[in-house]
Amino acid sequence: MARQKPNKREKFAAAQAEMKSAPASVLTKSQVPVWWPLLPAILGFFVYANTLNHGFALDDYAAILENLSTQKGWAAIGEIFSTSYRYGYILLADELYRPLTKAIFAAFWAMWPDNATPGHVLNVALFSFTCYRVYTFTGKWWPNQMQVALLAASLFAVHPIHTEVVANIKSLDEILAFLFCLMSLDLFLEYTKSGKTMSVVGAVICYFIAFLSKESAVTFIVLFPLMAWFIHGQDFKTSLKGTLIMLVPLLLFFLIRHQVLNADTIFKSAPPSVADNMLSSAKDPLTKIYRCSSHARTLCLEVGIAH
16 A cells, blocks of 8 residues: 655644654754854855955946946836846947846946946945855755754855855846845745745745846756755645646746837847857857866856955
């Protein structure tokens, strides 16, 4: 006779028993000091505090320093949401649509024109908050492994791969996209656990905001079913079916993006920019592999020097 799957009550009882039988060296969520969540946030802030007095960098010119649309300030908000990312800069191939990030740049220019400090402050503060959210997310869904949560968030805070993301004002798009994707994933897991409507509404809204920050948020779509399957132990088909709602912000964003970019006659027929994707000019697979490896080596050297 096939063994029946445990119901929710049995799963909860098993989880409680596991917490009671956990080794003394393993801290559960109820045992950690209240100040633990602040450690990754403080660490992330101080690691990048040295960037607060830095100026503008290369990528900031296209989005901020030499972008006539951004420099209109508050008056450009409507224009920003109806044009491509580099609209207002010199004529380059532009297939990007990141209106939320650019709108923030325009607001900052209106309040602090030609001043890089507020941008650096925002990046460091948001990165610090993201480190906090990494800890709370990990601790929430793995409550019996709080040391692991603290270690993971601390490693996230000091990992050198984040150097350019935090130190470059333009990379606010990366921070916002990841932060809202993480918040969306957290709310989605809460929805698959409790079935609360507000949780899935919040997940959809956060995921859409992540898309408005940067298109790379699309990569998170595979994590929704995988995390639901892994954490809640759902049947994978059930997890995949529950993820269909998360396709709504994805499809809505790319529909808006398509309409905006195709309405721009300047960039309508422009090919992908090599500045955004250096592999687009590679003529064969071997060249793509070589450029990927060369870029990786260069990035490692730059990160090492920055740290």
